[in-house]
Amino acid sequence: MCSVILPKPSSFLSCVVETMGNVRGFYAVARGNNVGVYNTWDECKQQVNGFHNARYKKFNTMQEAQSFIDQSKGLPGSSMAITATRARPIRNPGFSRVPAPQPTRFISTSATSRSGSSASWDGVPVVYTDGACSSNGRKNARAGYGVYWGDDHPDNVSKPLEGSAATNNRAELQAVVVALQQAVAKDLPRLTIKTDSQLIVKSTNQWMQGWKRKGWVTSNGQAVANQDLLKEIDKLMGQVHTNIEHVRGHAGVHGNEMADQLAVAGAERYNKL
8 A cells, every 4th residue: 555645635635545556446536637537546646646736536436436526626726727738717716617638538529329420410409508516515505507509599598506406417417408308399309419517428328228227326336316307318318319429618619618608607696495
C-alpha cells in the first residue's frame, strides 16, 4: 500500500487510494489533469499525481464512477475547466456546469442510440438539453434545466427543478424528459437529443435495458438512482425514435451553450418546496 500526499487537504477533497499496480476497477477522476473514468490505477495516477487538490476514487461500477464525477461538479473549485492545458470560467461560477475535457476510453464523443448508427440521423430534428445546480448535493442546492430548440424558438424551456431533491443529475434528466414530452406533443417520429451529461448517454444507450431486466437495480444490487425520471425517459423513448448523443460542455457548441444559459436561469429561480 502507498499513500498520496495532497497539499492543503480539505474535508470535501477526499480521495481513496487503492493498492498500486494495474488494479481493475472504475477509477473516477473528478479533479485532475483530465477528468474522466479510467480502468487501472496507473492510468488514474497519471491524471492526479502532482495535481493540486486532486479528487478521485475507485468504484465497482461505471455508473457509480460517473455519478461521483457529476456530483463533484457542485463542490467549491469546480467552476473551472479541469485540464492541464486550459482553464475556462463558466458564466455563473455559482452553478455546477463544468467544461468536459477530451474523453477517456469510457467516454464516447458521439454515442449512438439503441436505434442505429449516427449516419441514419441526418436531417432529424435536434434539441439540446442541460441541467444546472448550485451547491450540488447540499441542503441549500438550487437546480434548474434548459431545453434549446433554436434561437428564439417558442419551445425553448428554462425552468427551476420541481421538488426538494435538487441535484445536477435530476436537472439533466428532467431536461431530457421535457424535450421528449415536447417531441411527443409535436408528433415527431424521430429526435436527436444532445447533452453534455455522460451519465445520461450511458444510462440510455447502455445500461437501461439491463436495469429493466434486473428490476431497476445496479450490478451491485443497489436501487438505480433517479429511476422515476429514467423510467419516464424510457417510456417516452418508446413513443419517439430517439438518438441521444454526447457533446463536450463549454466547448463552443452553440446549442449546448444556449441550453446551459437556460438551465442556469432556471436554477436561479429555484425555491425548495
